[in-house]
Structure formats: structure tokens, C-alpha cells
Amino acid sequence: MHHNTQHTFVTHDQTKLFYQHWASKHTATPTPFKQDQSNHDQSHHAQSTSDKKAILVFHRGHEHSGRMLHLVEELNLPDFDFFAWDARGHGQSPGERGDAPSFSACVKDIQAFVQHIQEQYGIQSENLAIIGQSVGAVMAATWVHDYAPKIRALCLASPAFDIKLYVPFAEPGLRVLNKIKGNFFIQSYVKSNMLTHDLERAASYDADPLIARAISVRMLLGLYDASKRIVDDAQHIFVPTQILCSGSDFVVRRQPQQDFYQKLPHPQKEFHILDGFFHDTLGEKNRIVAMQKIRRFILQCFAQPYRAPDVLNADKIGASCAIAENLSATLPEKSLKNAFWQLIKNNLKIGSLFSTGLNIGEKTGYDSGSTLDFVYRNQTESRNPVGKIIDRQYLNAIGWRGIRVRKQHIEQLFTRYAEKIQQHKPLHILDIASGHGRYILDAVAQLKQPPESIVLRDYSEINVKAGTDLIQQRGLSAIAQFFQADAFDAQSLASIQPKASLAVVSGLYELFSDNDLLRQSLYGLSQAVEQGGYLIYTGQIWHPQQAFIARALTSHREGDAWVMRLRSQAEMDALVEQAGFQKVNQCIDEYGIFTVSVAQKI
Known part of the structure; x- marks a missing residue:
């Protein structure tokens, strides 16, 4: 009994x-x-x-x-x-x-x-x-x-x-x-x-x-x-x-x-x-x-030992790979589908003449650091009434609502693990693809005691400049530095000093469907993070507008279509684990789109 x-x-x-x-x-x-x-x-x-x-x-x-x-x-x-x-x-x-x-x-x-x-x-x-x-x-x-x-x-x-x-x-x-x-x-x-x-x-x-x-x-x-x-x-x-x-x-x-x-x-x-x-x-x-x-x-x-799912090659075979491949295929020129998406693209172009939000998206890509910063600010910034209406609708899109929740989740987990580290040892922060760095600096502002060091990195000159300005505005120049660097360069990551006790990679891996790229980046990160240190990483496991984004929105990469391959949480966790980390915590928004996870280097 x-x-x-x-x-x-x-x-x-x-x-x-x-x-x-x-x-x-x-x-x-x-x-x-x-x-x-x-x-x-x-x-x-x-x-x-x-x-x-x-x-x-x-x-x-x-x-x-x-x-x-x-x-x-x-x-x-x-x-x-x-x-x-x-x-x-x-x-x-x-x-x-x-x-x-x-x-x-x-x-x-x-x-x-x-x-x-x-x-x-x-x-x-x-x-x-x-x-x-x-x-x-x-x-x-x-x-x-x-x-x-x-x-x-x-x-x-x-x-x-x-x-x-x-x-x-x-x-x-x-x-x-x-x-x-x-x-x-x-x-x-x-x-x-x-x-x-x-x-x-x-x-x-x-x-x-x-x-x-x-x-x-x-x-x-x-x-x-x-x-x-x-x-x-x-x-x-x-x-x-x-x-x-x-x-x-x-x-x-x-x-x-x-x-x-x-x-x-x-x-x-x-x-x-x-x-x-x-x-x-x-x-x-x-x-x-x-x-x-x-x-x-x-x-x-x-009766049989536990076997982890085999998802490390999901970028090369399986459902998520097939869906992304189909969305990146060009549509027949005379088809109704093609006419429909062309119409939507043209509407976005016309809308961008009135709306600041759409204008940033059309110019820099809808997945760029500049777009993200606009979404975080969450203000209708257009001067004219039509633009204001478009901005509001655009900012209320389910994906952007989820992104803002993701920012809150990053800040919550960041604060929690930063304070946990500070109980025992100095806090060295690293972010390998910071965009403008706003979310990290916002999170740092909430800490009871400042970190020993902050290293921000991004590949884009625009972002590095905007981020450096932010660091100065906030009076953090003594502890914070912003470098132009490639988040997928394993050697460059591995050489980062001081070693980080809390590293963040947010909104980056979702933009690249190739797991080999992620392996390089995570391998470098595992060298850059000290033993027992934490890594906060984001994922995008589902999206209700995957087709719309692929067919209508442009990416920051040479204005290509923005085709997302959605990585299951199991796949994202497996890649992080392969690099020597173990997941200890996770949050997800109520729409089921964006996850924020914490793993510890073991």
C-alpha cells in the first residue's frame, strides 16, 4: 500500500x-x-x-x-x-x-x-x-x-x-x-x-x-x-x-x-x-x-533506459526543415497566391510612407536591431494621424507583443541569476549580439549592486554606435564596453576576457536556421563562460504568422525574404547541452511563441 x-x-x-x-x-x-x-x-x-x-x-x-x-x-x-x-x-x-x-x-x-x-x-x-x-x-x-x-x-x-x-x-x-x-x-x-x-x-x-x-x-x-x-x-x-x-x-x-x-x-x-x-x-x-x-x-x-530525442540535425531533416524550405520556395509568377503576397508587400511599402514603424522595417529589415528597438519603445512615433494608426496596429501584432514579454522574461531571469551569482562571486556580464543593448542595460539598472564588468558585442556598426551612446547616457562607461564582433566566430568568443559569469544571447539564433552556425557560437560561448556560470538564451518554438513573415517581410540580410525555421524547445536545449550547459529554468509567453531559458555550465 x-x-x-x-x-x-x-x-x-x-x-x-x-x-x-x-x-x-x-x-x-x-x-x-x-x-x-x-x-x-x-x-x-x-x-x-x-x-x-x-x-x-x-x-x-x-x-x-x-x-x-x-x-x-x-x-x-x-x-x-x-x-x-x-x-x-x-x-x-x-x-x-x-x-x-x-x-x-x-x-x-x-x-x-x-x-x-x-x-x-x-x-x-x-x-x-x-x-x-x-x-x-x-x-x-x-x-x-x-x-x-x-x-x-x-x-x-x-x-x-x-x-x-x-x-x-x-x-x-x-x-x-x-x-x-x-x-x-x-x-x-x-x-x-x-x-x-x-x-x-x-x-x-x-x-x-x-x-x-x-x-x-x-x-x-x-x-x-x-x-x-x-x-x-x-x-x-x-x-x-x-x-x-x-x-x-x-x-x-x-x-x-x-x-x-x-x-x-x-x-x-x-x-x-x-x-x-x-x-x-x-x-x-x-x-x-x-x-x-x-x-x-x-x-x-x-523497461528501457531513457533516450533523449535525436533533434540535433532538425535543420537538415524533418518537419521544421521541410516547412521552412517550402516557405522559401518562389511561387509561380501567375498564381493567385503570388498575386496575393505581392499585394500585401505593396501595401506595406505604401504604409511605410506614413508609418515610422513600417519605414524602419522596410529600410533596415523587419528582424533588425533598429526594428527591435522600435518595438521595445512601443510608442506611435509617426507625425501624421494615419501613420499613428498604422504604428499602433503594427506594434500590437502578436509577434511584437510576444517580443515585449520576452524582454520582461529576460530581465526577470537576468536579475534573479545575477543576484544569485553576486552572493558568491563577482558578476561579469557578456552579451554576444546586443542590438542597441537597451534590454541588457535596462536589466542592469534593476540590480541592487552594479556588476564588475559588462561586455556587449554586435556585428552591426549602427548598433555598436547606438549602444556606445546608450552606455555613456547611463553613465556606465567605467564598467561597460561595446565591441563590433561576430557572434558566430568561435575563436573570437573564446578569447573574451574577463570570463563571463552571466552570458546572454537573445533573439539571435532564431534568425539562423543552420545548426552548425549555432554549434560554433555555443562552443565559443562555453569557453567564454566560467565554470558554474549561467547562460540565458532565447528560442522561438512556434509562430502563428510564419507564412506571412516569410512571404511579406524582408530580413536585414540584403533585403532577402525573412524565412524563419522554428526550432523546437527540445532542439534548442539539445544544442545548448551539447556545448556543455544544462538547462535549469525557462519562461514562455502566453501566446506560446518566445521562450527564455537559463542553463548552467557544468
Whole structure:
């Protein structure tokens, strides 16, 4: 029998979330694994000898960890610890019922939960399996896609990629209302007897005081958006995955579950339709069938050692390579498609006569340091009213909103790790492609004590000049220097003095699809960073306007088309790891576009 204890953990925004732990029969007492907290980023290297295994369980919407309790015995996996949380706004966790700051905040909660389990219980991520149901399954799949954790298995029971009937007036109506009214709540009218044939379980659902029937519209719309993106981009989930689809599900549609499954790249994947099952797949009368499938799948995944996905050559073969290649192919001259994109290009040129923002983009490239600086300033800088309107629309594009969130994430992680370093040793900052350097100098301004040195580098003379002016304006000339240099020159990077304790490479690697270039740069960086130092790096794992950008916008490189190859988080992390770093933290914007990660040189 598993021994049950109840706990809380502190998540990314300092909220305390409730979870339950069932220790495996090998764990005599549930004493949490403790260690020096100041050192917690290295913690999961210290425990690499541990072979403890665990299963994390994520409940469906409206419910809580107590409703998953039966899994612990029914799965009959005595060698595994089990963990189940109450998502925020559910069960015994705080927050308004059925609500959260955003769907992505809940996904980030999973990241914090897993880090907590690694640190407190000494369990490596390679020894984790995930079971998620309905909304919990979508959260788990989004986490695996966005954070690329190295886990052993993912089991999704009726993932709620597309909800049928929570909403009397469909999704577009909700979006309009949300704009007018702000956040509001929708009552679920799914009756317990539409969830399961198990009368006892249905009755306990009706009687459970911890179940709340409402869901907030921002959570619902966040769920829709994340689902669309994850189903669309499932080729970047590199984990053995099993999907259990209920055959008579009144709540969620089957098609997106099948679309998702079709795109999964891992050879070990399974799709099961459980005939006659209602939506509560793991709480159905005949759930023993589901339990046997999950049990076999998890044991089989653990019967072989963990293998990291082979993604280091994704620039030369595979989905992301093929998509980028197709977007860079010229369209037939007389085709409708070509006429459409020519029209859009001409509109941008005309717009640039009025709008400062578009003018900078047309002149210097939409991916240039100058464009980025305009996006960060976030002001309508045109003199004329038409230009002001265009500027505002341009600055509100989803990609630019994501870029500004990325800047906040860089500053947050920069401050956190800079202060961590300053507790023990001097802080030497390095940025190898600084643009104008604004975001780094903004971040430095927030530090309690100044760094020992700041080295900024960029290939562009314009940027070096603008950055040097900024350094003087801010009175940092004594500690900061700006050099013109190539971020892909390994030898030049390796010779940087003093060695950096905190290096940043932001918005650079996303612009180059060739992994060999990144290898050179990261190899040089690993020489430039001292042992135990940190590297902050950015990624772009998805973009809703990839085709628009490739067909309509020009790049800073000789006015070529700006064709982006999107690198999965798993690929980006693997390249950084190959250079001798280990990822310890990560953030992503709520649109799912830009990631900011921290790795430590080991």
C-alpha cells in the first residue's frame, strides 16, 4: 500500500498550491529530500544516482486530486511514487474557482511542480511519467511541448482539445463578450451521468463540495488557443505518448485527438478508442480496461533506459526543415497566391510612407536591431494621424507583443541569476549580439549592486554606435564596453576576457536556421563562460504568422525574404547541452511563441 501525505509547494508567482504524495512501498517514511536551497539549481545533478520513479497525475476541469485517488491502487504500480495536485482555482488550492491568471500560468505551475518534486524528493525528470485527463491532459501536453522536459511517458485520457457543449454561444461569441465585459464565468451543464456509467462515482461527483461547476472565460479561451497550437504543432512533442479516447464522449470532440496523434513523431505512440466510454475515461465503470493499458505502457517505457530525442540535425531533416524550405520556395509568377503576397508587400511599402514603424522595417529589415528597438519603445512615433494608426496596429501584432514579454522574461531571469551569482562571486556580464543593448542595460539598472564588468558585442556598426551612446547616457562607461564582433566566430568568443559569469544571447539564433552556425557560437560561448556560470538564451518554438513573415517581410540580410525555421524547445536545449550547459529554468509567453531559458555550465 502507498502511504499518503498532503503538502503545498510555492509556484512561480509565490502562490501556494496543494498536492498529495503517495510514497512507494520502498519509501519507508515520506521525509522530503532536503538540501541547501541556495544551491537548488544544481540539485538535480547531485541526485543523478537516484533511481526513484514517479507518476504525476493531472485532474480534469472542475475536479481535484482527491478524485484521482483510486488510480494509485488501481494502476497497481507499487514501485512508483504518485503525486497529484489541485490546480489553482480547484480543490484545496487558492484562487477563484475555475479561474487562473491565464492558461499559460497553469502550465508554468506544472513546471514549478516538477522542479519542486525533483528538489524535494530527489526524483529525476527522466524517471517521471505523466497521466493527464481532459483539461489536465491539455495542460500536460502543452507543458511537454513548450518546456521540452525529459520525461519517460505521457498518457492522455480524453484530452479536451475541443470542448463540445460547455458553451451555448460558441468560441467567437465568447471572444467578443470577453473583449466587452472582461473576464466572466460560464456554468458547465454537464451532468454527472453524462460523465460516467459508474453510479457510485457519479453520486460522489454530485455530492463533492470541492467541485466547482464554473470555468472562467479567460481559462476557456486560453484552453482553446493552447489546444489549437499544440494540435497544430504536435510534431515537436518527442515523448512516448498514449492517448485514450472515450468512444461515447459527450464533452470533447474526437477529431483533434486523432489529428494530434497523427503528428506525434515518437515511434512509441498509441491511440485507443474505448468503446462506450463517457468523458470521465479514468472514472468509468469499466475503467480497468484503461488502467491495464496505462500500466502496460508505463512499465514498457521504463523497461528501457531513457533516450533523449535525436533533434540535433532538425535543420537538415524533418518537419521544421521541410516547412521552412517550402516557405522559401518562389511561387509561380501567375498564381493567385503570388498575386496575393505581392499585394500585401505593396501595401506595406505604401504604409511605410506614413508609418515610422513600417519605414524602419522596410529600410533596415523587419528582424533588425533598429526594428527591435522600435518595438521595445512601443510608442506611435509617426507625425501624421494615419501613420499613428498604422504604428499602433503594427506594434500590437502578436509577434511584437510576444517580443515585449520576452524582454520582461529576460530581465526577470537576468536579475534573479545575477543576484544569485553576486552572493558568491563577482558578476561579469557578456552579451554576444546586443542590438542597441537597451534590454541588457535596462536589466542592469534593476540590480541592487552594479556588476564588475559588462561586455556587449554586435556585428552591426549602427548598433555598436547606438549602444556606445546608450552606455555613456547611463553613465556606465567605467564598467561597460561595446565591441563590433561576430557572434558566430568561435575563436573570437573564446578569447573574451574577463570570463563571463552571466552570458546572454537573445533573439539571435532564431534568425539562423543552420545548426552548425549555432554549434560554433555555443562552443565559443562555453569557453567564454566560467565554470558554474549561467547562460540565458532565447528560442522561438512556434509562430502563428510564419507564412506571412516569410512571404511579406524582408530580413536585414540584403533585403532577402525573412524565412524563419522554428526550432523546437527540445532542439534548442539539445544544442545548448551539447556545448556543455544544462538547462535549469525557462519562461514562455502566453501566446506560446518566445521562450527564455537559463542553463548552467557544468
